[in-house]
Amino acid sequence: MPDLDLLRTLAPPVEPPPPRAFTPPPARGRRPVLLATPIAVGAVILAVVLTQLGGGQPFAEAAIRAAQASPRLLVNGWKVTRVDEWDAGTGEMTFARDGRSVEVSWTAVDNGNKDLVRVAGAEVAGADAWVGRYPGSTDYVARWRQGDAFVQARGDAATPAAFIDVLERIYQVGAEDWLAALPATAVEPKAQAAAASQMLMGIPLPPGFKTPPATDETRDRYQLGAKVAGAVVCGWIEEWLHGDTAAAARALAGSRSWPLLQDMNAEGDYPEVVWQYADAINGKGDVPGGKLGLSVDGTYREALGC
Structure with missing residues (x-):
């Protein structure tokens, strides 16, 4: 426990x-x-x-x-x-x-x-x-x-x-x-590594992926989930920009079925941002904001917290 x-x-x-x-x-x-x-x-x-x-x-x-x-x-x-x-x-x-x-x-x-x-x-x-x-x-x-x-x-x-x-x-x-009175969603430092490993279940990982290290801060589970998911998505986007574009596009195309993002989607908007980038990479939409000239490589780090 x-x-x-x-x-x-x-x-x-x-x-x-x-x-x-x-x-x-x-x-x-x-x-x-x-x-x-x-x-x-x-x-x-x-x-x-x-x-x-x-x-x-x-x-x-x-x-x-x-x-x-x-x-x-x-x-x-x-x-x-x-x-x-x-x-x-x-x-x-x-x-x-x-x-x-x-x-x-x-x-x-x-x-x-x-x-x-x-x-x-x-x-x-x-x-x-x-x-x-x-x-x-x-x-x-x-x-x-x-x-x-x-x-x-x-x-x-x-x-x-x-x-x-x-x-x-x-x-x-x-x-x-x-x-x-602290909520059950608070994840203390010693529990972060195990929580991150559980969050990564069912998610394809980009080449050379490293789980974000635990911090000395107690984190809300949603925020920790965004940190973990962001590391994965940013890794795949970097692979798409500089490596195997087909593998990255396939991995991100399946992000709507990732258990972590499904769990987070009921609470906040971070998964929606991920899915906008996944669609943009697969030619099915614009990156968040939809402004003319807005590109994946010029926005993903700030939008996803890389």
């Missing part, structure tokens, strides 16, 4: 207190990973180390110390669906309820954003927050200081009051409760 699964067996996820009735902000679909995203955070480290059951301590002291130094925020009545990367200094989470989502991130420095227009103030998890909106949109952002971290929450809402209503449901918990 992977360490993170065992960890949750020892300490099942914590259900937040029942929420008050409210209307959450509309959802924003997950965008293709490895492209520019609304919340960009630096690489972060999570070391979840298991201890023995002796003493009734379900989490290792190192994991608890790391969590204690982070904001440890949850949203009342919402479920944590993604923790792609985190440590004490930086991190990124997605909370969801009824098909809607709110993104929360934290950094060690205040990045700011001059494009936002201030609309209100609010109290969030005991701290004073600045609330802004992107002009002409329903896209709201709140920023505040939580201990040593600069925290940001972002989501869509019909009005500033509706967004603030969500902000008021953000609260801070203890380290163990926060660790126990």
Whole structure:
């Protein structure tokens, strides 16, 4: 059993207190990973180390110390669906309820954003927050200081009051409760090699392919899948550009049947980007964007995250 699964067996996820009735902000679909995203955070480290059951301590002291130094925020009545990367200094989470989502991130420095227009103030998890909106949109952002971290929450809402209503449901918990709330999709460093090997099952690999090495970051399974799939697809595109074009075209033509991309397709758009390139290479469509003069070799690295 992977360490993170065992960890949750020892300490099942914590259900937040029942929420008050409210209307959450509309959802924003997950965008293709490895492209520019609304919340960009630096690489972060999570070391979840298991201890023995002796003493009734379900989490290792190192994991608890790391969590204690982070904001440890949850949203009342919402479920944590993604923790792609985190440590004490930086991190990124997605909370969801009824098909809607709110993104929360934290950094060690205040990045700011001059494009936002201030609309209100609010109290969030005991701290004073600045609330802004992107002009002409329903896209709201709140920023505040939580201990040593600069925290940001972002989501869509019909009005500033509706967004603030969500902000008021953000609260801070203890380290163990926060660790126990991590989603099953989080893949810690020690589990990444085995997860990547499983993801590659049923996928033809290009000549000289090497599985992407594990990182020291805890990754969301979708993001890890994009990293693995991207390495395969980019390898085949490079083969198509410089090697056996027929073999590469055949391999990519079958990408719609790859189990990894089929699994990912229900959650995000990355597989659709892959399939657009596969079609373009096989003469059945344009590369993403469909603009005149857009070429596979000039765009695939940025689009696929090579």
